[in-house]
Amino acid sequence: MKLALREMRRRPSRFVTATVILSLIAALLMLLGGLLDGLIQSSTGALRAQQAQAVVYSSTSQASLVRSRIDPDVRQAVEQIPGVTAVGGLGSAQLGARVPGNGPRDLADVALFGYELPPEGVPDPPAAGQAYADEILKADGVTEGMTIQLGPARTPVEIVGFVRDTTYNGQGSLWASAATWRSVLAANRPDAQLAEGVFQALIVQGDADIAGRIDEATGGATESLTVTEAVNAIPGVREQQSTFNQIIGVTIVIALVVIALFFALLTVERSGMYGVLKALGARSGTLFSGVVVQAVVVTAIASVLAAVLMVVLDAIIPPGSIPLQITPVRIVLSAVLLLLAAIAGCLFSLRRVLRVDPASAIGTTV
Amino acid sequence: MNALELSDVRKVYTMGDGSEVVALDHATLTIGSDEMVALVGPSGSGKTTLCSIAGGILRATEGRVVVAGEDISGYSEKDLTRFRQRMVGFVFQSVNLVPFLTARENLLVVDELGQRRGKAAQQRADELLDELGLADRAKNLPSQLSGGQRQRVAIGRALMNDPKLVLFDEPTSALDTKLGEQVMDLIRTEMKNRGTAAIVVTHDERILHYCDRSVHITDGVLAA
Numbered sequence: 187m188k189l190a191l192r193e194m195r196r197r198p199s200r201f202v203t204a205t206v207i208l209s210l211i212a213a214l215l216m217l218l219g220g221l222l223d224g225l226i227q228s229s230t231g232a233l234r235a236q237q238a239q240a241v242v243y244s245s246t247s248q249a250s251l252v253r254s255r256i257d258p259d260v261r262q263a264v265e266q267i268p269g270v271t272a273v274g275g276l277g278s279a280q281l282g283a284r285v286p287g288n289g290p291r292d293l294a295d296v297a298l299f300g301y302e303l304p305p306e307g308v309p310d311p312p313a314a315g316q317a318y319a320d321e322i323l324k325a326d327g328v329t330e331g332m333t334i335q336l337g338p339a340r341t342p343v344e345i346v347g348f349v350r351d352t353t354y355n356g357q358g359s360l361w362a363s364a365a366t367w368r369s370v371l372a373a374n375r376p377d378a379q380l381a382e383g384v385f386q387a388l389i390v391q392g393d394a395d396i397a398g399r400i401d402e403a404t405g406g407a408t409e410s411l412t413v414t415e416a417v418n419a420i421p422g423v424r425e426q427q428s429t430f431n432q433i434i435g436v437t438i439v440i441a442l443v444v445i446a447l448f449f450a451l452l453t454v455e456r457s458g459m460y461g462v463l464k465a466l467g468a469r470s471g472t473l474f475s476g477v478v479v480q481a482v483v484v485t486a487i488a489s490v491l492a493a494v495l496m497v498v499l500d501a502i503i504p505p506g507s508i509p510l511q512i513t514p515v516r517i518v519l520s521a522v523l524l525l526l527a528a529i530a531g532c533l534f535s536l537r538r539v540l541r542v543d544p545a546s547a548i549g550t551t552v
Numbered sequence: 553m554n555a556l557e558l559s560d561v562r563k564v565y566t567m568g569d570g571s572e573v574v575a576l577d578h579a580t581l582t583i584g585s586d587e588m589v590a591l592v593g594p595s596g597s598g599k600t601t602l603c604s605i606a607g608g609i610l611r612a613t614e615g616r617v618v619v620a621g622e623d624i625s626g627y628s629e630k631d632l633t634r635f636r637q638r639m640v641g642f643v644f645q646s647v648n649l650v651p652f653l654t655a656r657e658n659l660l661v662v663d664e665l666g667q668r669r670g671k672a673a674q675q676r677a678d679e680l681l682d683e684l685g686l687a688d689r690a691k692n693l694p695s696q697l698s699g700g701q702r703q704r705v706a707i708g709r710a711l712m713n714d715p716k717l718v719l720f721d722e723p724t725s726a727l728d729t730k731l732g733e734q735v736m737d738l739i740r741t742e743m744k745n746r747g748t749a750a751i752v753v754t755h756d757e758r759i760l761h762y763c764d765r766s767v768h769i770t771d772g773v774l775a776a
Contacts, residue, residue, distance in 0.1 A: 189661065189664065192657070196652040196653075196693075197652050458648070459648070459650060462644060462648040463650075463661070464633070465636065465642050465644075466636065466661070466662055466665060466666075466709070467633055467634070467662070467666045468633075469630075472665060544636075545604050545610050547609075547644055547648065548600050548603055548604050548609060548719075
């Protein structure tokens with residue numbers, strides 16, 4: 187092992203190519219992961235922020251807010267379940283918003299939520315005609331105190347403050363009272379307007395296992411999910427995850443192949459030296475662990491370089507332009523996956539190391 | 553105790569087409585504990601095979617191999633690896649120092665791969681370098697040393713584990729006559745001072761007089 191590390195210190199130039207290529211692959215891996223995290227984050231914020239043990243949809247809605255309807259009698263049934271401490275209605279409307287100062291066709295995409303139980307970081311519902319806006323709407327020119335107009339009916343809503351990480355389907359969210367939401371819906375989506383007391387979903391606080399009991403109590407009229415389940419059930423979330431994870435998987439395979447080829451070549455080049463060392467009493471295991479150590483060091487350096495690159499990239503990309511989310515968890519996860527690929531890649535050299543014959547050191551001029 | 557006893561040793565290689573090649577045929581050879589023997593023969597005569605068997609690198613097909621009282625005939629690969637760490641030293645034809653290690657580190661590599669005696673090994677390496685006249689070259693890489701100096705480092709490496717038998721594979725083939733004689737002189741001095749036995753494989757008749765006796769080998773058959 188000492189020998190392997192010394193070789194890297196004394197002959198760094200031999201490892202530069204592999205380190206550069208692996209740094210680029212590591213950066214690609216972290217970028218893909220960051221984009222996935224960013225996309226998922228921008229699609230799911232409104233539900234992730236919910237402080238609830240269950241999100242209740244109507245049973246036929248397939249966990250879609252737009253399709254779901256919860257009538258007052260169902261709500262009443264839920265409220266009476268032992269272990270339920272609070273129930274709040276939730277409704278949404280996805281609309282275009284006219285922002286003063288922007289062109290007439292330059293609409294900001296917004297998702298207006300009417301709520302009763304405030305999500306994390308959102309204050310209690312504001313007065314009628316007012317809303318809190320997600321801070322990503324600042325990129326569309328929205329400011330505090332501004333009145334924006336929603337939908338074809340141009341319903342005015344005054345922005346009274348900003349909240350963070352509550353986006354929905356990539357759109358900036360607006361958080362308003364149930365009454366404001368209902369009136370905006372009635373004015374702009376007459377086909378989808380809902381009667382007083384009817385919501386799209388219920389946010390339920392109570393015992394940790396309450397989700398399972400709600401559907402029983404409502405006689406199958408509802409489909410109750412935990413917040414995590416509800417987040418994953420948002421249309422498109424699973425598809426995005428599986429697409430990105432497949433690309434990430436292919437990238438890891440490429441890293442594995444690069445490492446396998448590089449160290450297989452180094453091993454072929456070193457077979458003369460390995461023969462001598464074996465004749466001097468080196469075990470194959472010792473020599474092979476040297477290869478693994480070198481691969482791990484190269485990969486670790488590449489991961490650090492890529493992580494630095496990602497942090498810089500994250501800093502220079504203007505907020506709201508690309509949904510890139512660089513987190514320590516994603517960087518560490520990418521590095522660990524690459525290290526595993528590096529070790530697996532080395533296994534291709536194992537047979538070659540084992541096959542080096544100490545007898546090759548004698549009687550040859552290699 | 554004799555450094556090496558070969559009794560009726562045969563080495564047969566099976567070729568790809570199933571035919572057999574006898575590289576060593578009923579070789580019997582005894583080398584005393586501080587004897588220096590030249591092994592002479594044309595290329596392909598079995599010198600290397602004999603040397604490899606005596607050094608525990610190859611296993612004999614038949615016969616008995618005893619090195620410093622230790623019968624290695626039935627040893628597994630693993631046993632032979634440990635045996636080589638403890639009992640024999642090698643000086644290879646092309647010197648074969650590890651190119652990215654200094655002279656001192658090339659000696660210490662033997663310890664790192666084997667017994668790991670730490671401080672004692674470092675002390676021994678320094679002593680050997682001093683004896684071999686390389687004390688001021690300890691921190692040089694092989695590329696910064698002359699051919700003769702490299703050969704001396706290789707001799708130092710072979711002596712690191714205090715071997716009972718040292719095998720020299722054509723130690724002068726890459727050196728000119730004068731340097732070759734210097735190196736043989738050094739080998740003889742080192743071996744005799746330590747009382748270590750040595751086999752010097754060569755086809756250079758000029759260096760035979762440095763050895764106590766010569767053994768000739770032709771087509772795998774030994775003749776004293």
